[in-house]
Amino acid sequence: MTIHLLKMAVGxxxxxxxxxxxxxxxxxxxxxxxxxxxxRRKPRRVEEVTDGGSIYWIIKGAIRARQRVxxxxxxxxxxxxxxxxxxxxxxxxxxxxxxxxxxxxWRYLEPADAPADLSxxxxxxxxxxxEMLKELKELGLL
Numbered sequence: 001m002t003i004h005l006l007k008m009a010v011g012x013x014x015x016x017x018x019x020x021x022x023x024x025x026x027x028x029x030x031x032x033x034x035x036x037x038x039x040r041r042k043p044r045r046v047e048e049v050t051d052g053g054s055i056y057w058i059i060k061g062a063i064r065a066r067q068r069v070x071x072x073x074x075x076x077x078x079x080x081x082x083x084x085x086x087x088x089x090x091x092x093x094x095x096x097x098x099x100x101x102x103x104x105x106w107r108y109l110e111p112a113d114a115p116a117d118l119s120x121x122x123x124x125x126x127x128x129x130x131e132m133l134k135e136l137k138e139l140g141l142l
Contacts (some may be wrong), residue, residue, distance in 0.1 A: 002048060002051050042084035062100060063095055063097065
């Protein structure tokens with residue numbers, strides 16, 4: 001069964017800013033382009049995350065985008081401390097804005113609780129700018 005990850009994009013202003021930051025983290029792994037992400041603690045549910053799971057990015061207090069998780073790799077830094085390197089699909093998929101409170105690290109996100117893609121069929125507010133979607137939700141119109 002697939003499970004997703006939820007993570008804060010700390011210091012990121014918007015989706016374009018996240019794209020710019022990640023453009024410098026693209027690597028070729030086994031003939032495939034991936035974006036490296038890092039976390040101190042490796043998720044225990046590796047098979048569920050890598051079985052079609054995504055990482056949902058919280059930007060400015062709301063989930064704004066997702067990226068498919070390709071792999072989770074154990075690594076050790078130069079000081080001997082273990083960490084996990086995430087291999088992410090380079091494509092950032094905008095989602096319907098979903099408010100979230102600040103948190104540290106990452107959390108699991110059940111598929112039923114994940115916001116719809118903005119470009120997807122029947123996605124709430126397809127094609128609307130994220131700021132407008134947020135305002136409409138706050139007004140109770142979506």
